[in-house]
Amino acid sequence: MKKQPIILVGGGGHCISCIDVVDQTKQYEIIGILDLPDKIGNKVLDYPIIGSDSDIQNYKKDCPNFLITLGQIKSSHLRQTIFDKIKCAGGRLPVIVSPTAYISKHANIGEGTIIMHHALINAAATIGNACIINSKALIEHEAFIGDFCHISTSTCINGQVNIGSNCFIGSNTVVGNNISIVENSIIAAGSQVLKNLTMPGIYIGNPLRKIR
Numbered sequence: 759m760k761k762q763p764i765i766l767v768g769g770g771g772h773c774i775s776c777i778d779v780v781d782q783t784k785q786y787e788i789i790g791i792l793d794l795p796d797k798i799g800n801k802v803l804d805y806p807i808i809g810s811d812s813d814i815q816n817y818k819k820d821c822p823n824f825l826i827t828l829g830q831i832k833s834s835h836l837r838q839t840i841f842d843k844i845k846c847a848g849g850r851l852p853v854i855v856s857p858t859a860y861i862s863k864h865a866n867i868g869e870g871t872i873i874m875h876h877a878l879i880n881a882a883a884t885i886g887n888a889c890i891i892n893s894k895a896l897i898e899h900e901a902f903i904g905d906f907c908h909i910s911t912s913t914c915i916n917g918q919v920n921i922g923s924n925c926f927i928g929s930n931t932v933v934g935n936n937i938s939i940v941e942n943s944i945i946a947a948g949s950q951v952l953k954n955l956t957m958p959g960i961y962i963g964n965p966l967r968k969i970r
Contacts, residue, residue: 762787763789763823764789782856792809793807824870826844853867855873856874860877868886870889871889874890877892898914902919904922910931911929914932916935922938940955945966
C-alpha cells in the first residue's frame with residue numbers, strides 16, 4: 759500500500775514520540791515538520807523542519823494530511839490554534855494509531871487524535887478531537903474524553919468517566935468509575951481522582967487536593 763504524505767506541526771519532545779508512532783504505522787510518509795521560524799533547516803530525528811505554522815495553507819496543496827505534534831501539559835491553547843489553522847486551510851487531521859495499541863471496534867475517536875504505543879481503548883469509549891492518548895494509557899468502557907485532552911502515560915481512566923475538554927491527566931493517575939472532571943483541569947502525575955471535580959484548576963495527590 760502506498761504511504762500517504764503527512765506533515766507534523768510542532769518540533770519539540772512530543773514530536774519525537776509522535777514520529778516513532780507515525781513511522782510504525784507504515785501508512786504515512788513524513789514530508790517534514792513545521793515549527794518556529796528560527797528552527798527552519800534543523801532536524802528532528804531524521805526529518806527536516808521545513809516551515810512554520812503560517813505555511814500550512816501553502817503545504818496543504820501537495821500534502822493534505824497534518825498531525826499536531828506540539829505537546830500539552832499546562833494548556834491546550836496552542837494545539838487548538840493549530841487545529842483551527844489546519845481546518846481553515848482545508849487540511850485533514852487523520853487519527854494516528856500505534857500498531858501496538860488496541861482500540862475496540864465499538865469505540866469512537868475524533869479527528870487528529872494520536873493513540874500511542876500500548877494504549878488500550880475499550881468498548882463504547884468516546885475520545886474527542888486532537889487528543890493525546892499516551893503510551894500504556896487505559897480508557898475503559900463508556901468513558902468520554904473531550905476535545906484537546908492529554909491522557910498521559912500509564913493513566914487509568916475507568917468506566918463511565920467523563921472528562922471535559924482541554925484537560926491534562928498526568929502519568930499513573932487513576933480516575934475512579936463514574937467520575938466527572940470539569941474542562942480545563944490539570945491532574946498531577948500519580949494522583950487518585952475518586953470524587954467529581956466541578957471547578958477548573960490544578961489538582962494533586964492521594965487524597966486529591968486543589969492547589970490552584
